[in-house]
Amino acid sequence: MNKQIFLGATMCSLLAMVACNPTTQPTTQTGNPDTAVVAPCEKQDTAKQTATNNVEAHLNVMWEEQAKLTSYETFVADTLQPQAKAVFMVDHAVRDFKVLALTFVDVDANGKMNFTTKTQYTLDQLTPEKPLLVKATLFGTIPNLGVSYVDHTGKTRQFAVQESGEDGSALLLEF
Numbered sequence: 312m313n314k315q316i317f318l319g320a321t322m323c324s325l326l327a328m329v330a331c332n333p334t335t336q337p338t339t340q341t342g343n344p345d346t347a348v349v350a351p352c353e354k355q356d357t358a359k360q361t362a363t364n365n366v367e368a369h370l371n372v373m374w375e376e377q378a379k380l381t382s383y384e385t386f387v388a389d390t391l392q393p394q395a396k397a398v399f400m401v402d403h404a405v406r407d408f409k410v411l412a413l414t415f416v417d418v419d420a421n422g423k424m425n426f427t428t429k430t431q432y433t434l435d436q437l438t439p440e441k442p443l444l445v446k447a448t449l450f451g452t453i454p455n456l457g458v459s460y461v462d463h464t465g466k467t468r469q470f471a472v473q474e475s476g477e478d479g480s481a482l483l484l485e486f
Contacts, residue, residue, distance in 0.1 A: 374481055408436065
């Protein structure tokens with residue numbers, strides 16, 4: 312029992328250490344402090360990639376209440392309650408966009424979290440004109456929802472969705 316408590320506390324501590332870098336300032340989609348933070352972690356700029364047309368694309372996530380969208384795709388990952396409603400948006404199209412179910416595996420020596428993934432939903436392209444709303448249940452502090460896409464070099468980029476412990480905003484953490 313004590314070993315399980317120790318392992319649980321250790322995992323929470325490691326998650327807190329890799330999740331945020333307090334010296335990095337958060338960025339918002341519009342610069343408005345009422346919009347969701349993209350990722351106040353040291354890896355926030357990793358959500359930027361060049362799309363197939365060689366224009367740099369920025370992947371953003373925010374909660375539905377903050378997005379104020381009129382047109383979007385919807386995917387319901389599960390129907391358990393309470394549900395988080397995460398909106399994924401880009402400023403330029405990205406290809407082979409996937410919603411992933413994440414299962415935590417471990418944390419490596421560099422503090423990078425590792426997950427196994429299962430594809431739940433796929434879009435050929437995620438475009439600025441049609442964001443994706445994903446309804447899913449987020450469990451605890453270890454991410455269980457993620458997304459991926461293929462960048463212009465053919466590399467698959469994967470991100471875990473987390474909720475900020477500071478202000479409750481949606482965050483992306485590359486893994």
